[in-house]
Amino acid sequence: MxxxxxxxxxxxxxxxxxxxxxxxxxxxxxxxxxxxxxxxxILDNERRQILAFIEKQDNVFIKIETNINQVAKIANGQKFISESELKNFTAKLSEIAKLKKQQNQIFEKIYEMLAK
The missing domain is CATH 1.10.1220 (Arc Repressor Mutant)
Structure with a gap:
């Protein structure tokens, strides 16, 4: 244009x-x-924030999926999970919850803007 x-x-x-x-x-x-x-x-900077968030979320979820698979291998092989492995696993699950909350806030903002 x-x-x-x-x-x-x-x-x-x-x-x-x-x-x-x-x-x-x-x-x-x-x-x-x-x-x-x-x-x-939607402003360009908000669009960039959304794309950056999605990219970050994607990378974190790949790491978490790998971690879940490692925990499953250990649990299946040893029938035991050490306390440090369980803490690491719990931290990853907390990170997922935080990202989901951020994602929902961004989606709410998008929906509000689309509704106008």
């Missing part, structure tokens, strides 16, 4: 600086912030 038109409006210098700070904090351009706000769509 070719950008060929401009919209000019006046705001105070302090308000512009506030908006620029928001953009800097969110790694956005002022144009992206205003356009996304007017068009009521």
């Amino acid at each position: 070719e950008k060929e038109d401009y919209i000019k409006f006046r705001i105070s210098k302090t308000k512009k600086q506030d908006w620029k700070k928001i953009c800097k904090d969110r790694d956005l351009t002022l144009t992206d912030l205003l356009t996304a706000s007017v068009e009521n769509r």
Whole structure:
């Protein structure tokens, strides 16, 4: 899409600086912030956060699946799981719960934005 038109409006210098700070904090351009706000769509930085979260979640789940398989092998072979292995396993399960909570919060935000 070719950008060929401009919209000019006046705001105070302090308000512009506030908006620029928001953009800097969110790694956005002022144009992206205003356009996304007017068009009521997901901001680029939020989209990046979602993709980064999904990638991180994917990597963690691969590690957890490997860990679960290792615990299962040990339990089946030895009929015993050491306390340290059980603590490690419990920590991984806690990490899954934390990621699921984050995932649900992100999905709720997406659903809210889509509902508008």
